Amino acid sequence: MKNTMPSGVRLIAATAFLLVASQAAQAQCGKASWYALTSKTASGERMNPSGMTAAHRTLPFGTKLKVFNPNNGRSVVVRINDRGPFIRGRILDLSKGAASKLGFIRAGHTNVCLEHVK
Numbered sequence: 001m002k003n004t005m006p007s008g009v010r011l012i013a014a015t016a017f018l019l020v021a022s023q024a025a026q027a028q029c030g031k032a033s034w035y036a037l038t039s040k041t042a043s044g045e046r047m048n049p050s051g052m053t054a055a056h057r058t059l060p061f062g063t064k065l066k067v068f069n070p071n072n073g074r075s076v077v078v079r080i081n082d083r084g085p086f087i088r089g090r091i092l093d094l095s096k097g098a099a100s101k102l103g104f105i106r107a108g109h110t111n112v113c114l115e116h117v118k
Contacts, residue, residue: 030091032067033109034099041082048095052076055084055093064117067094069102069110076101077117 036049043061047053054065059080068075078098085093092112096105104110 027113027115028091029070029111029113031089031109032092032094032099032104032112033085033087033090034094034096034105035084036096043081045081047082048097050097051095052078052098052101053081053095054078054098055082056080056091057083057085065092066115066117067092067098067102068113068115069104070113071110072103074102 035047035055037047038049039047041047041053041055054067056063056065059065061080063080064077065080066075066077076098078094082093085091090109092114094102099105102110102112
């Protein structure tokens with residue numbers, strides 16, 4: 001079967017597909033834990049346990065993420081200011097304040113989904 005779609009339309013369709021695919025790739029789900037140190041973070045700022053911050057292994061400092069807890073439907077926006085987590089199988093370490101808003105202080109860790117906020 002011959003493709004009769006003009007090349008410009010194919011290019012737009014391909015671009016739209018890549019944009020949707022890259023946005024889907026930005027969403028990530030996995031285990032998160034929390035920490036409440038008061039020492040300096042990897043970004044050089046002092047850790048504020050009640051702040052809305054998080055540690056991620058590779059995302060640039062200052063990146064904002066919407067973190068969603070699928071177990072209870074709560075979400076919070078955090079800013080990456082530290083490196084970690086250093087425990088295998090975890091994708092994010094949250095400040096105690098963020099973990100409290102997400103409702104998993106007692107459990108210590110939970111499943112979350114992350115989405116970039118622009």
